[in-house]
Amino acid sequence: MLYAGVMSAFPPPFTEPQQQLLVAPELLQLGKAEDEPCLRADAARNRARLLEAAARLVAEHGAAGVTMEAVAAAAKVGKGTVFRRFGDRTGLLTALLDHSEKKFQAAFLSGPPPLGPGAPPVERLRAFGRAMLRRSVDELDLQLAAEPSADRRFSVPARRVQLSHVALLLRQAAPDGDGELLSQTLMGYLNPVLIHHLTRQCGMPLERLEAGWDDLVDRVAGVQPSR
Amino acid sequence: MLYAGVMSAFPPPFTEPQQQLLVAPELLQLGKAEDEPCLRADAARNRARLLEAAARLVAEHGAAGVTMEAVAAAAKVGKGTVFRRFGDRTGLLTALLDHSEKKFQAAFLSGPPPLGPGAPPVERLRAFGRAMLRRSVDELDLQLAAEPSADRRFSVPARRVQLSHVALLLRQAAPDGDGELLSQTLMGYLNPVLIHHLTRQCGMPLERLEAGWDDLVDRVAGVQPSR
DNA sequence: TTACGATCCGGACCGAGGTCCGTTTAATGT
């Protein structure tokens, strides 16, 4: 019993399901995502205050200034409340990005082409990458801070949605080849940490990353355009 | 002066340069890697004891059991000493992997083909990936624990060596295309965290990852074999 | 309105990474 208390957090752990999804969870093999557990009044109020406080702290001191204690204090709430609601720091930051994420999901799942349905798969892949790149460049601070710990990085709902979307398109664009592995590879190119490194530390302009994405999609899908 | 003491660690910060390299640093645009700062006798002794203690802890309790305090205690040394020598936890774990890393570098930089020089680039790329995959599967625990924080992940010397190696081969195999971006993409496939997810969490056999790598190399390099 | 159980709250508490600084010690020159 070395690691006794390590797994079960609070008695009734009712932390929210990380991120709302716009697709049926069954399609993605996610555990049931009990949507909107319908919080108690005080809990809902505190949740709102916490998100607002966190957003303010991000605006004022950057994502690095978002300390769990600071958020709790700014929201005039106990520290335990923050953890009960959001599970951990990553959960809080993720919740902060949730709005933008849902809009993005709506765009590529059911928005107008070429991002949404209606365009040929390769076109949609190109649009998807460009959208991801631009979104990452905008919210880079938060996205980096919200980077989950290594053992959860591939289980984050938002990521799974994006991944399966890419896999779907890719299986159409390149029916041969291991769709699961290739989609992981493509998603790797869009990893915020990599984007940050290339743009901020290596000074690459966004256009180069976009061109690189288009080229990568072509190569992976087996298209033979300009080269 | 909010973040006053956050950047400069100890007065004369003489933490070792992360990882010895077998190639001249100039070739990789690394800051001078003052090889072997020639530690004082006591420092060298303590360094050895710390590494030994850390290795023992890994063997006994897994990488998760490697606490800085535990290592210090096991080596009969003050905690500050650990940090002065290795900078941080990641540095210590990295030092633990250094031996294996140097052997690996020697193998792909100057060993026998197809991993070393002498085989055609695509061959060498395939061999490189397979070697990385197998190595990661072996030392997965440590590699995961040694995962650097997001802001340093792409500056780790070992990674830069591997990256520039892949870039070199790739520029020969696919002279068109953005070698820098494509090599980052390939390296992404070999990320230990991804390997761990695919093998341990998704249950994929190593052979599938190897086949996926070969296929990916073919696609990226523009080869048209079986498909 | 009251009573009751489920849920939530708060903040003391813990562990681990990382830092500081007064003290000790190894190398070097005399």
Add this chain to the structure above:
DNA sequence: ACATTAAACGGACCTCGGTCCGGATCGTAA
């Protein structure tokens, strides 16, 4: 041998993420 000094040492200390649990509060049903 001895003085000198740059480097190394140790462990108290700080911060921050995360946990626990006794007590307050909400929703509900009588």
